[in-house]
Amino acid sequence: MSYAVKECFLTLQGEGVQTGRRAVFLRFAGCNLWTGREQDRDTAQCNFCDTDFVGTDVEGGGKFADAPTLAQQVERTWGPGTEDRLVVITGGEPMLQLDPPLVEALHARGFRIAVESNGTISAVAGIDWLCISPKAGTDVVQRRGNELKLVWPQMGIDPAEFECWDFSNFLIQPMDCEEREWALQDSIRLVMERPLWRLSLQAHKVIGLP
Ligand SMILES: C[S@@+](CC[C@H](N)C(=O)[O-])C[C@H]1O[C@@H](n2cnc3c(N)ncnc32)[C@H](O)[C@@H]1O
Ligand SMILES: Nc1nc2[nH]cc(C(=O)O)c2c(=O)[nH]1
Ligand code: SF4
Numbered sequence: 001m002s003y004a005v006k007e008c009f010l011t012l013q014g015e016g017v018q019t020g021r022r023a024v025f026l027r028f029a030g031c032n033l034w035t036g037r038e039q040d041r042d043t044a045q046c047n048f049c050d051t052d053f054v055g056t057d058v059e060g061g062g063k064f065a066d067a068p069t070l071a072q073q074v075e076r077t078w079g080p081g082t083e084d085r086l087v088v089i090t091g092g093e094p095m096l097q098l099d100p101p102l103v104e105a106l107h108a109r110g111f112r113i114a115v116e117s118n119g120t121i122s123a124v125a126g127i128d129w130l131c132i133s134p135k136a137g138t139d140v141v142q143r144r145g146n147e148l149k150l151v152w153p154q155m156g157i158d159p160a161e162f163e164c165w166d167f168s169n170f171l172i173q174p175m176d177c178e179e180r181e182w183a184l185q186d187s188i189r190l191v192m193e194r195p196l197w198r199l200s201l202q203a204h205k206v207i208g209l210p
């Protein structure tokens with residue numbers, strides 16, 4: 001299978017339990033909950049997205065004919081060193097494209113594979129760190145993973161409904177939006193009330209990394 005990649009770049013993981021780790025970000029183009037066009041945002045199933053995932057035009061992006069070619073691009077982006085290699089596969093929705101051959105090709109090059117997914121498509125086997133971020137009104141089928149990261153606030157979602165799902169970590173991430181100060185304060189309130197949850201700030205935005 002070929003892969004449509006928006007961008008591929010080196011940065012620090014800015015979200016969740018792995019915050020601060022050096023990682024190659026592989027961002028796939030396309031999502032099943034929004035077209036990515038601003039004129040469709042209001043009617044989309046997910047309408048607070050902070051990411052441009054349309055096209056294959058940014059640094060390291062493009063169409064990749066097969067898994068080894070794409071894994072080679074990830075390896076090139078990591079640079080020298082074979083220790084502690086980490087790739088974070090995101091999007092758009094990565095589970096539209098991530099498949100067993102790509103998992104195998106990345107593992108063969110010594111990468112641990114982290115994935116950021118909305119959970120509406122079952123995750124492929126072999127992922128080393130799975131982050132699921134549920135969106136209100138969607139059918140989340142992937143109810144097991146390493147971290148559940150809920151962007152907050154979202155109308156029509158009660159965090160309590162996730163607490164029996166099979167995750168090792170539960171995170172609340174304030175929504176980056178016009179009302180971000182209110183989103184932060186309400187996230188703090190929620191974590192204070194429900195100590196199972198931890199606050200995830202988008203550290204990369206604070207320190208000015210992509
Ligand atoms: C751009 S999404 C791509 C991966 C996947 N489609 C998903 O939604 O999990 C990456 C992460 O950013 C989060 N996110 C998106 N928009 C956000 C916003 N405005 N504020 C805070 N987090 C946001 C998502 O919930 C997800 O955890
Ligand atoms: N530095 C950095 N960390 C991130 N963690 C999750 C991201 C995403 O867009 O999926 C992201 C991102 O876009 N940049
Ligand atoms: S599901 Fe993820 S990529 Fe898709 S629109 Fe929502 S936050 Fe953005």
Ligand SMILES: [Mg+2]
Nearest residue numbers: 050051090210
């Ligand atoms: Mg991002």
